[in-house]
Amino acid sequence: MELKKEYSTSWLHHISQEDGIERVESGNTTLTLLASKNGTEIIHHRLSKGKSWALAPLEGWDELEFVHLLSGRLHYKLGDAEGILEPGESLSAEPVQDCIIFTADEDSTFIYVCSNYVFHQYSEITRKFNHLAVEIAEKDGYTASHCERIKTHSLEIGRRMSLNNNELMSLSFGAFFHDIGKLNIPDEILLKPSRLNDEEFSIIRMHTTFGKEILASTGVPHLIEAGVIAEQHHERFDGSGYPHGLMGNQIDVGASIVAVVDSYDAMTSNRPYQRAKSKDQAICEIRELRGTAYHPDVVDTFLSLVDTFQDI
Numbered sequence: 290m291e292l293k294k295e296y297s298t299s300w301l302h303h304i305s306q307e308d309g310i311e312r313v314e315s316g317n318t319t320l321t322l323l324a325s326k327n328g329t330e331i332i333h334h335r336l337s338k339g340k341s342w343a344l345a346p347l348e349g350w351d352e353l354e355f356v357h358l359l360s361g362r363l364h365y366k367l368g369d370a371e372g373i374l375e376p377g378e379s380l381s382a383e384p385v386q387d388c389i390i391f392t393a394d395e396d397s398t399f400i401y402v403c404s405n406y407v408f409h410q411y412s413e414i415t416r417k418f419n420h421l422a423v424e425i426a427e428k429d430g431y432t433a434s435h436c437e438r439i440k441t442h443s444l445e446i447g448r449r450m451s452l453n454n455n456e457l458m459s460l461s462f463g464a465f466f467h468d469i470g471k472l473n474i475p476d477e478i479l480l481k482p483s484r485l486n487d488e489e490f491s492i493i494r495m496h497t498t499f500g501k502e503i504l505a506s507t508g509v510p511h512l513i514e515a516g517v518i519a520e521q522h523h524e525r526f527d528g529s530g531y532p533h534g535l536m537g538n539q540i541d542v543g544a545s546i547v548a549v550v551d552s553y554d555a556m557t558s559n560r561p562y563q564r565a566k567s568k569d570q571a572i573c574e575i576r577e578l579r580g581t582a583y584h585p586d587v588v589d590t591f592l593s594l595v596d597t598f599q600d601i
């Protein structure tokens with residue numbers, strides 16, 4: 290694959306937005322379809338500071354892809370190669386064979402050109418993603434903010450552990466939707482203010498398997514791949530977890546990361562049946578469970594980063 294970074298003058302100034310233009314908004318991202326003809330699409334993309342976007346080709350992908358930064362600052366990562374795009378700079382690849390991850394160092398806008406009809410694919414993925422996110426937020430208000438924290442902190446650990454771009458993509462979706470299976474758990478059990486009995490707890494445990502099934506039902510490849518994290522985030526390094534009792538490196542690395550971040554978040558949050566522990570107490574507990582409940586490498590990385598975690 291040829292990856293080219295080049296500087297060009299501001300040839301995009303002639304493009305103006307018109308009424309009736311197609312637009313997809315998803316929290317911190319807005320995609321606007323500026324032009325689409327003869328199999329080529331030009332998309333205006335806005336990405337908020339700290340958020341990521343990925344070019345992730347599917348099997349058999351053979352398209353030209355071109356990104357031109359208008360404002361802000363984008364950090365990109367392709368395999369071991371990393372770089373920065375400043376306004377006026379472009380990145381092009383033909384074809385993109387590996388996932389490229391862009392992260393906005395500042396609020397950024399850029400033009401994305403692809404020699405294929407990708408906008409409606411994006412619309413569909415975003416629509417399904419938003420639908421699930423809204424559903425989980427309506428189910429349980431705590432869970433909604435919890436999802437965003439788990440995603441952000443899991444990605445920080447994943448990057449530090451040098452996960453590859455495809456693993457980071459799965460981690461991003463898997464961490465956000467790790468508890469999506471709770472949609473299938475009755476409210477009277479999920480929101481019960483007192484301790485659960487054995488039968489209720491066995492129903493709660495099913496949210497892992499339900500999560501994998503719900504993500505598979507979207508038909509979106511990256512969400513389907515993330516299903517393993519939803520399924521395995523309660524597995525434990527010593528085999529004491531559920532649903533399968535997997536051990537050590539049998540457990541997906543993304544799921545091992547989410548296990549630590551999820552436990553830490555649960556310990557430090559007030560829940561109907563439990564008062565929050567202090568951050569120090571929670572960190573102590575995670576440290577004590579290094580190599581038993583939690584993967585030692587993940588715990589070491591977590592401990593090296595936890596002081597930098599921002600409240601979300």
Ligand SMILES: [Fe+2]
Binds near residue numbers: 467468496522523
């Ligand atoms: Fe869970």
